[in-house]
Amino acid sequence: MQINGAALGFAVAAIAGLTLAFIGHPAVQLPPPPAPAAVASSGATAFVLKSVSVDLPTSTEVFPGGATAETINANCLSCHSAGMVLTQPNLPKAAWHGIVDKMIHAYKAPVDDGEMTAIVDYLATTKGSK
Amino acid sequence: MVVSGSAWGQAAVDLPFAPSERALTKGFPQKGPMILQRTRPPLLETPFEVFDRGVFTHNDSFYVRWHWAVIPTEIDVGTFRLSVRGHVDKELSLTLKEIVDGLPRVELAAVNQCSGNSRGFTEPRVPGAQWANGAMGNAKWMGVRLKDVLDRAGVKAGATAVRFAGLDDPVVPEAPKFMKSLALDHASDGEVMIAYAMNGEQLPLLNGFPLRLVVPGWYSTYWVKMLARIEVLAAPDENFWTRNAYLIPDTPGADMKPGQTGLTMVPITRMVPRSFVTNLKDGATLKAGTKTLVRGIAFGGDTGVKSVELSVDGGKSWLPTVLGRDEGKYSFRQWQAEVTPSAGDVALMVRCTNDGGLVQPMANNWNPSGFMHNGIETVHLKAA
Numbered sequence: 065m066q067i068n069g070a071a072l073g074f075a076v077a078a079i080a081g082l083t084l085a086f087i088g089h090p091a092v093q094l095p096p097p098p099a100p101a102a103v104a105s106s107g108a109t110a111f112v113l114k115s116v117s118v119d120l121p122t123s124t125e126v127f128p129g130g131a132t133a134e135t136i137n138a139n140c141l142s143c144h145s146a147g148m149v150l151t152q153p154n155l156p157k158a159a160w161h162g163i164v165d166k167m168i169h170a171y172k173a174p175v176d177d178g179e180m181t182a183i184v185d186y187l188a189t190t191k192g193s194k
Numbered sequence: 195m196v197v198s199g200s201a202w203g204q205a206a207v208d209l210p211f212a213p214s215e216r217a218l219t220k221g222f223p224q225k226g227p228m229i230l231q232r233t234r235p236p237l238l239e240t241p242f243e244v245f246d247r248g249v250f251t252h253n254d255s256f257y258v259r260w261h262w263a264v265i266p267t268e269i270d271v272g273t274f275r276l277s278v279r280g281h282v283d284k285e286l287s288l289t290l291k292e293i294v295d296g297l298p299r300v301e302l303a304a305v306n307q308c309s310g311n312s313r314g315f316t317e318p319r320v321p322g323a324q325w326a327n328g329a330m331g332n333a334k335w336m337g338v339r340l341k342d343v344l345d346r347a348g349v350k351a352g353a354t355a356v357r358f359a360g361l362d363d364p365v366v367p368e369a370p371k372f373m374k375s376l377a378l379d380h381a382s383d384g385e386v387m388i389a390y391a392m393n394g395e396q397l398p399l400l401n402g403f404p405l406r407l408v409v410p411g412w413y414s415t416y417w418v419k420m421l422a423r424i425e426v427l428a429a430p431d432e433n434f435w436t437r438n439a440y441l442i443p444d445t446p447g448a449d450m451k452p453g454q455t456g457l458t459m460v461p462i463t464r465m466v467p468r469s470f471v472t473n474l475k476d477g478a479t480l481k482a483g484t485k486t487l488v489r490g491i492a493f494g495g496d497t498g499v500k501s502v503e504l505s506v507d508g509g510k511s512w513l514p515t516v517l518g519r520d521e522g523k524y525s526f527r528q529w530q531a532e533v534t535p536s537a538g539d540v541a542l543m544v545r546c547t548n549d550g551g552l553v554q555p556m557a558n559n560w561n562p563s564g565f566m567h568n569g570i571e572t573v574h575l576k577a578a
Contacts, residue, residue, distance in 0.1 A: 111391060113404055114271065122234060
């Protein structure tokens with residue numbers, strides 16, 4: 065593709081100092097003067113907040129793999145669903161170890177050493193890389 | 195309701211990195227179709243085509259990100275209180291009515307962007323939510339100045355920081371409650387807001403109803419949702435989320451080499467400029483020799499958009515675009531231009547320069563958390 069003034073109508077227009085005439089999208093207009101960053105609303109109408117009650121969805125997804133996933137399913141799903149783990153890129157085992165270690169020591173997941181090994185092994189097998 | 199990945203059995207979307215498949219879910223309250231990154235605690239990404247609809251991101255499409263899974267699902271506006279305590283003359287327990295009716299109302303358009311927006315594009319890959327470009331949104335926030343609330347409490351001499359906490363809690367009580375702090379000067383700058391509305395409506399619960407901190411120009415980690423507690427501190431904030439999380443290397447663009455050591459890690463703060471094409475998807479075919487409208491959005495980060503430019507020669511030359519209406523320096527700004535492609539492959543690059551003169555870099559940065567991604571975006575098209 066060539067780039068030149070003829071290929072890009074606005075470049076010619078800008079050089080010539082002409083009004084740019086190719087605005088076709090209604091949501092875009094030529095810029096008015098900048099708005100101040102924060103604007104105090106004067107004479108504002110009353111704003112009424114209403115109480116809210118919602119249901120948040122739950123997930124039944126489990127880590128696949130049957131018996132090999134038993135430890136990760138038993139220990140990890142109480143705090144978070146599986147989805148984000150299963151969409152992680154493949155990572156080296158050391159990276160998975162670091163992540164599980166953060167879950168235990170920074171985020172206080174109640175996981176003992178033997179369980180940690182099983183969880184790291186599962187992740188390194190399922191989502192591992194060199 | 196149960197929402198669980200592909201088992202949800204509805205529309206799926208493919209993100210441009212592996213693993214690519216995500217469910218497009220309609221299962222979350224007050225939300226339309228969202229890209230499901232995690233059900234609990236919710237991580238919901240805005241489908242990118244939403245950003246072509248204008249500079250304001252509709253509330254039902256606005257992305258969602260929670261750290262901890264204990265999230266109140268019922269908020270009674272009559273009993274909710276915002277407490278202000280710590281190093282103040284007078285502790286406060288404010289009702290929503292006192293906040294909405296009793297303090298001056300301000301409005302501000304501002305981009306809210308996750309620190310890890312676009313993390314999925316980071317190479318080499320890094321762990322964390324594998325967002326594409328939809329962990330961002332722009333809204334017209336309405337609320338009160340944090341300064342006015344602090345003034346009402348009376349900040350004592352010696353105060354240095356202000357810490358914010360919401361109603362959300364970790365499942366494990368010993369885990370660190372999500373809290374973030376701002377320096378007192380920043381908190382009192384008259385721009386930081388406590389918002390009770392976005393885009394003219396009360397906040398969706400998942401975006402922080404009833405109150406959310408708005409920290410213009412700063413990454414979303416500071417925009418505490420369901421804000422219920424403000425503490426004025428007389429000593430540095432030592433809590434995990436301020437001191438140990440959301441850290442970046444203290445280098446230009448938060449860029450480093452994988453494995454590089456000896457760097458100082460500091461809290462992430464101000465956003466950097468970004469720009470996107472919104473009306474043409476990667477892989478689209480254009481008509482060669484025919485004028486084609488290209489448009490998109492840009493934002494300057496912690497200041498306004500000075501210019502948005504296009505390149506079709508790999509960044510050797512750049513051509514101007516026309517900017518749309520200015521909604522304020524912290525807002526998305528639309529841009530558009532016309533191109534007439536010659537037959538063949540077209541790599542359309544877009545870059546933003548902000549009012550501070552900061553330009554998007556050609557190459558993406560790298561850091562172990564995938565924060566502050568802002569390299570120049572390229573849309574690959576064909577003209578025939």
